[in-house]
Amino acid sequence: MTPISIFWFRRDLRLTDNAALYHALKGDYRVLPLFIFDQNILDKLPKDDARVTFIYETIEALKKELQQQGSDLLVKYGKPEKIWPEILKEYQVKQVYTNHDYEPYARERDDNMAEFLTSEKIVFKTYKDQVIFEKNEILKADKTPYTVFTPFYKQWHAKLNDFYVKAYPTKKYFKNLLQTRHLPGPGLEDMGFEKSQLDFPKLNYTNKLDNYAKERDFPALDGTTHVGLHLRFGTLSIRKAVKDALEAKSNVWLSELAWREFYMTIIWHFSYAAFDSFKKQYDKIKWRNNEEEFKAWREGNTGYPIVDAGMRQLNQTGWMHNRVRMIVGSFLSKHLLIDWRWGEAYFAEKLLDYEMASNVGGWQWAAGSGNDAAPYFRVFNPELQTKRFDPKLEYIKKWVPEFGTKKYAQPIVAHTFARERVLKVFKEALS
Template sequence: MTDKKTEGKGPINICWLRRDLRLEDNAALYRALKTGKKTLLLFIFDKNILDKLEKDDPRVTFIYQTIEDIKSALQKNKSDLLVKYGKPEQVWPSILKEYQVNTVFANGDYEPYAKERDDGLAEYLSTEGVQFKSFKDQVVFEKDEILKSDQTPYTVFTPYYKQWQAKLNDFYKKPYPTKKYFKNFLETKPLEMPGLKDMGFEKSKLAFPKLNYKSKLADYGKKRDFPADDATTHISLHLRFGTVSIRQLVNDAIDAKASVWLSELAWREFYMMILWHFPYSAFHSFKKRYDNIKWINDEKHFKAWCEGKTGYPIVDAGMRQLNETGFMHNRVRMVVASFLTKHLLTDWRWGEQYFAEKLLDYEMASNVGGWQWAAGSGNDAAPYFRVFNPALQTKKFDPNLKYIKKWVPEVETENYPPPIIEHKFARERALKEYKSALNT
């Protein structure tokens, strides 16, 4: 192994950032620095992922800006972040030619593509005499850490959450003190990074939510269901890309006695655990009988849903909010998902994919879990005949139409279209189809 830029300085560690875009309280980075070996941080703009995105995808801009911030912080420490663009399986051989690497450290990811990518990398690195070490970071509990007494995974949230709470002690909440070991970053001159345009992307004009969630924790349980109040924390984008650690959020929730918000953090882990144990559920019904449903999949109805032109004001408000901001209030997400799958009898995978394209905070496990919950096909104890009534949801959660009028200003005027389907008819049709499918 010759022709190394680090030759004569001894082998180094590389810590590969993916969904953990921060220097503080980072499990893999802590483990890499603590070895005492010089450590170089790496980020790869992954073409396997980027090639499927639109040119103005705002998530790429968010990642890019975060990477710039990390580079700036490292440069103050006489180090830098190595940024590459390409397919990881092609990038890594070039990195090993450039650097003499002892061990690659990374935090684990639980999505199907990530698992396949990391398994392949570990196998490749072993042939090059390089170790690959993966750590738990984006969740408090992962994989087999929360199991039933018979050592099988939970498939219903409530009993899972009871054990999640019972097991949560100071060990699991303790942050990783990475700053103590910043002296072990590899000293290097500033490293160039590819520009957004070099990778075929444009800078997004969307505004990204700031990390100012603490002020909303006290009233979260009371106000979270009312979309006009904007009382949710908008933390999901930061959780998705790891600009804040789950341990910090759990500690903040406990300090604020925000029990409902804490349970939402646990829901996220529950869905990640489900995806890990039941990977088929990413693309098929968790309850396999639900794959018998004969979806109508009307293209015109789906287009009206996507554009927020269904004639159901709360549905249209949610979809327009999503299209314009990359965010949708959680209560409204349930309403629009129920409407697509039950009222329009459109395959939940169509909606899941649309959310995957539009949501800033898109995270496969939670999104699939939420859509299957709405469709009735997921790991939920509720019966399939739960069909949200958009009018009742409006009356309960947006009675003054404040949220609706913000996003659908033409509501209650002759310019607003009539409903594309009648509620009573749609509900009865959905129940009939579900009953027929589940009895076959």
């Protein structure tokens, strides 16, 4: 058998500007790319999960690109801990290259893989790829992590230069891909999934950047970039996104990209915050957790039109406008006193662009339990939010067509009553 290196795709589904792929191609052996449809993740998903369709279609496109180079992508379905021993029987693997991942499951998986591969005398190399700065690269003077965004961002921005946004020239080294016959892989149906009918956002965001700061908060406008899905699965390089932001002088969008890294840093340093309140005293809150009210929120039948519009947009498209995400998050945790983790789990199921760090960070921000969060006594008034961000009710009328008729739901709770109740409950838990 010919000795080879394997490059393991995970959250970096592109051939261009890919850190670990670049290093693999410049290494000592021919490179076979690999993707594993991980059952540890897939087994928890509904069978019509649109993200699996997106990944599958992206993998098929990558296979075609690689086949044009005389190579291919090895695609497996199963649990990585069982797949890897099978691969080692099939190929003489000398080195494995992959990019860092920061979520709790991914860290555990990679620690186990490093231990296994090392025991097999195989070198396991990992690289930074999905962020500009990671782990301990942005720290306070006392070498502890930032827990407030503004000082984090000041240092992040000050450290940023051309070196950090320079693309990895992977295409120059495609000649070092392993030449192989076409490799069969599993179909969607083989893995028990159905093809989703949802539309996936295209990568055409640069025309949005000039007006991003002015338009991003208004859900009736198509003013946001829709790159979340592409950053989540790495079909867009973060280096390209940041470079585009700098060239367009879109400082607001640049800060949004930095928020994503801030939340990833929080998850890295405070892994408990993926599942529990960052501010631990918030775990003492006595949530009401009313199942009927949670159902009304999920289905967009709360009687609060801006909340209902957001939830229906999510349910129908797999996406929700960023401003509205804050409104529906605040409404669930503060108006209805339902545990933010319930909402976070629902978003995890429905959002195409679901990313654990940002989603947990956003939910804890809304609930008040996160680092640098909205204070507990800040309770979004959905009516005022509507007047400010959907003054002509265009967004609401699009997603809640029965709004203004007798068919529309009555408000599930009065705003003034809900505000007084949540302040009392939070104050008791936090005092």
